[in-house]
Amino acid sequence: MNKITAHYLQRFCSILFLACLGSINSFAQNQPEMADTMRSNGKIYVVVTVCLVILIGLFLYVWRLDRKITRLEKNQ
């Protein structure tokens, strides 16, 4: 008797487990893939920093160009 109950329990658990797996699988399929790992391990901050460095460099360059032209205009 005990053995049979354990058997059914085991079967029930395995079905439940499979159902869970299936639902996870379908959940993953219904959800568009995003760069969540990039965000969870913090690597996205590297991209943001790199882009900010480029932006700051670009603006410093244009700013200096602006100053140079202003100086030329004054000297004229």
Added chain:
Amino acid sequence: MRKSWWKILSFLILVYTIVAGFLGDVPRLFILNETIRNLYFHVCMWMAMMVLFTLSIIYSIKYLGNNNYRYDIYAKNYAAVGVLFGLLGYATGAIWANYTWVTDQGQSLGAVLKEPKLIGAAIAVLIYCAYFVLRGSFLDMDKRARVSAVYNIFAFSMLFPSIWIIPRLVGSLHPGAPGSDSGNPALNFKDIDSRLRMVFYPAVIGWTLLGVWIGTLKIRLELMKEKSLLHE
């Protein structure tokens, strides 16, 4: 530091665009996935281009009104920076389309080449390229300024059908066209997500101000170079 607040504003907005554009929350969409963030960069190139072309035509009309050579220089340089932004928009769009239309949707090259938005944008930018060819073909300065000002008005009017009207009438993979909601959800101004708006609208202003800034630098240089021609 005279009147340079808008240059600083442009810098601050673009810092915000990059930080919020990469770290901010965006809607989860199929096919587009994270590439929806290109909205803050690719689309802004076109918006900046339109503003620069508008500035250019305003100065062309002003030139025709009073024949002040200074306005011809303004119109020419704003158009030049506008073409630069158009080419950047085209290049970024090609990369984006490669990963969303070709790779993920399996569109053929033929289907992509038939895109009305792509053809229209190419026509628009090429018409502006012809503006510079036209300018270069005149030796007489006054004639060059007058004819190219008239041509600039024609070039701007061609923007209406080529990038604003036809792509909205014809079915297309590109967002904003009728039928584009089948499999390519994105920039319909009606349903664009409020999280995207928070970054997108400031980004348009930031990129546009940067374009205008570069334009003014080119103008100031040329004004200095052509000083003897300006009656001032």
